[in-house]
Amino acid sequence: MDILFDKLIQKYSANQQLSKQTIAEIYTHLSILSFDKKHLLIRENQRHDYAYFIIKGAVRSYYLKDGIEVSTWFAFENDMVGSLHNFRDLPSRETFELTENTSFISINLKSLKSLIYSNVGISNFISAIIEEYAVFLEDKIFYSQLMNSLERYEALLENEPQVLQRIPLTYIASYLGISRETLSRLRSK
Amino acid sequence: MDILFDKLIQKYSANQQLSKQTIAEIYTHLSILSFDKKHLLIRENQRHDYAYFIIKGAVRSYYLKDGIEVSTWFAFENDMVGSLHNFRDLPSRETFELTENTSFISINLKSLKSLIYSNVGISNFISAIIEEYAVFLEDKIFYSQLMNSLERYEALLENEPQVLQRIPLTYIASYLGISRETLSRLRSK
DNA sequence: ATGATTTTGTGACATTTATCAAATGAAATC
DNA sequence: GATTTCATTTGATAAATGTCACAAAATCAT
Numbered sequence: 001m002d003i004l005f006d007k008l009i010q011k012y013s014a015n016q017q018l019s020k021q022t023i024a025e026i027y028t029h030l031s032i033l034s035f036d037k038k039h040l041l042i043r044e045n046q047r048h049d050y051a052y053f054i055i056k057g058a059v060r061s062y063y064l065k066d067g068i069e070v071s072t073w074f075a076f077e078n079d080m081v082g083s084l085h086n087f088r089d090l091p092s093r094e095t096f097e098l099t100e101n102t103s104f105i106s107i108n109l110k111s112l113k114s115l116i117y118s119n120v121g122i123s124n125f126i127s128a129i130i131e132e133y134a135v136f137l138e139d140k141i142f143y144s145q146l147m148n149s150l151e152r153y154e155a156l157l158e159n160e161p162q163v164l165q166r167i168p169l170t171y172i173a174s175y176l177g178i179s180r181e182t183l184s185r186l187r188s189k
Numbered sequence: 190m191d192i193l194f195d196k197l198i199q200k201y202s203a204n205q206q207l208s209k210q211t212i213a214e215i216y217t218h219l220s221i222l223s224f225d226k227k228h229l230l231i232r233e234n235q236r237h238d239y240a241y242f243i244i245k246g247a248v249r250s251y252y253l254k255d256g257i258e259v260s261t262w263f264a265f266e267n268d269m270v271g272s273l274h275n276f277r278d279l280p281s282r283e284t285f286e287l288t289e290n291t292s293f294i295s296i297n298l299k300s301l302k303s304l305i306y307s308n309v310g311i312s313n314f315i316s317a318i319i320e321e322y323a324v325f326l327e328d329k330i331f332y333s334q335l336m337n338s339l340e341r342y343e344a345l346l347e348n349e350p351q352v353l354q355r356i357p358l359t360y361i362a363s364y365l366g367i368s369r370e371t372l373s374r375l376r377s378k
Numbered sequence: 379a380t381g382a383t384t385t386t387g388t389g390a391c392a393t394t395t396a397t398c399a400a401a402t403g404a405a406a407t408c
Numbered sequence: 409g410a411t412t413t414c415a416t417t418t419g420a421t422a423a424a425t426g427t428c429a430c431a432a433a434a435t436c437a438t
Contacts, residue, residue: 016306065335072330084323093331116316117205120309127305127316134273134319137326141261142282145366146254149425168385177334179426184387338395359415368396373417 005030007078008053008105012128013121022121029112034103041096041104042083048092049110051082051129057102058166061094062174071174074099074160074167080129082109087130099167149178150186194219196267197242197294201317202310211310218301223292230285230293231272237281238299240271240318246291247355250283251363260363263288263349263356269318276302276319288356338367339375 005027009018018026032055035041042048044063052059059081062069072094075081083092087109116123143155153176157164163172173183194216198207207215221244224230231237233252241248248270251258261283264270272281276298305312332344342365346353352361362372 063331070334072334084320084327088320088324093327116313117309120306120312123309123312123316124305127312127319130316130323131273131277131319134323134326135277137323137330138273138282141326141330142252145259145261170385180386181388181427182425185425188387357415369416370397370418371395374395377417 002027004032004055004105008107009125011078012125012132015128016121016124018121018125022119025115025119026112026122026125029108030105032103033106034101035098036101037098039098039102041081041098042086042092042094044093044095045091047089048083048086049108051080051087051107051109052104053107054079054081055103055105057098057104058100059096059102060099060167060171061096062171063094069174071171073175074163074171076162076166080132082107084130084133087113099171144177149176149182150189152176153183153186191216193221193244193294197296198314200267201314201321204317205310205313207310207314211308214304214308215301215311215314218297219294221292222295223290224287225290226287228287228291230270230287231275231281231283233282233284234280236278237272237275238297240269240276240296240298241293242296243268243270244292244294246287246293247289248285248291249288249356249360250285251360252283258363260360262364263352263360265351265355269321271296271298273319273322288360333366338365338371339378341365342372342375 008030009023009026034057041052041059054075054077056077059075059079060071061073061075061081062071064070081096083094083096086092089110112122112126116126143152147155153172156172156176169183169187170180173180176183178186197219198212198215223246230241230248243264243266245266248264248268249260250262250264250270251260253259270285272283272285275281278299301311301315305315332341336344342361345361345365358372358376359369362369365372367375
């Protein structure tokens with residue numbers, strides 16, 4: 001269990017040496033759990049006190065637009081999933097659904113967040129998670145403006161090959177912002 | 190000067206009470222400066238140690254795509270401008286150009302960043318800035334997927350009327366991801 | 379295994395938007 | 409104030425993608 005937790009701690013404390021006490025403190029807000037494929041981890045329009053770090057499995061996030069699911073991302077092993085809105089104590093804008101049976105480290109946001117004013121290590125730990133997310137969002141915007149659909153598909157193939165292997169094309173098309181038919185036609189080139 | 194600095198401090202320490210010492214510490218990394226319209230505050234592909242808080246004026250950010258400027262945002266009074274890449278000690282992906290004569294508070298990122306491991310107030314101060322930026326980016330993606338061009342234009346008109354008053358339509362079209370001609374036609378409805 | 383469900387692919391046509399060209403309008407410069 | 413530069417609008421055409429309909433293929437559940 002400590003080995004699993006360490007992977008998470010390491011990832012978001014690369015720039016600092018956390019004290020043994022702080023690590024122990026963070027541990028008390030973590031636990032391990034798993035759900036089956038199709039389980040809804042976080043639901044659109046609901047408050048939720050946890051974020052999750054994927055040990056094994058896959059998660060898709062989406063929101064509804066005119067009753068249609070619009071996929072926003074796919075997360076796998078060693079990725080963090082959670083809603084920034086939830087972190088800010090607001091209802092999530094997205095639903096997070098498991099596309100495989102998945103096991104997680106759950107992170108109690110509310111209780112961990114209450115410590116960021118007194119523990120500088122925890123403050124920087126949380127900050128690193130948010131910074132990583134900001135970089136992810138910035139890249140997403142940058143590449144979506146810079147590239148056309150074919151280039152975006154090819155970049156996904158290049159940078160995130162497991163998405164192509166583990167996620168249905170219907171969801172990928174939706175993520176790329178094109179129709180299933182258009183993606184199918186792009187692929188047959 | 191303290192009044193100007195306070196506006197910045199207040200904005201990003203809403204959730205915590207900073208000590209007098211911490212505020213004084215932050216002050217030593219701030220100064221005031223101004224440049225004329227068309228000045229390039231931060232340049233694409235360059236490292237830069239400062240972020241800026243706009244006291245009076247307007248800034249446009251853009252990057253080059255096949256030699257064409259693609260506008261990414263417009264900032265005004267009490268907005269923060271800066272490059273997350275620069276904060277991470279990488280070359281900026283965007284250029285920041287003044288569209289009006291503008292005065293700023295400059296923030297020395299490198300020296301302030303060196304304190305986030307020892308001063309929890311400063312860590313949370315910086316974290317609040319990044320969190321605000323992540324929310325901004327998430328909204329940008331969300332609304333760009335949810336709405337069509339006309340709706341995005343109308344939302345901009347509704348939520349950021351000063352953009353329409355202070356920024357040329359050419360730049361706005363580019364920001365909305367459509368051609369000048371298309372924006373012109375949307376407007377004539 | 380087999381029937382049901384889900385996922386993927388293809389054709390015909392409609393819609394949106396880009397692109398190119400040119401005219402008009404507004405602002406900056408001398 | 410005349411001239412140059414930049415910004416906006418309008419028209420014609422082309423390209424990209426969406427939508428609808430349906431078929432084929434793959435996957436799932438019993």
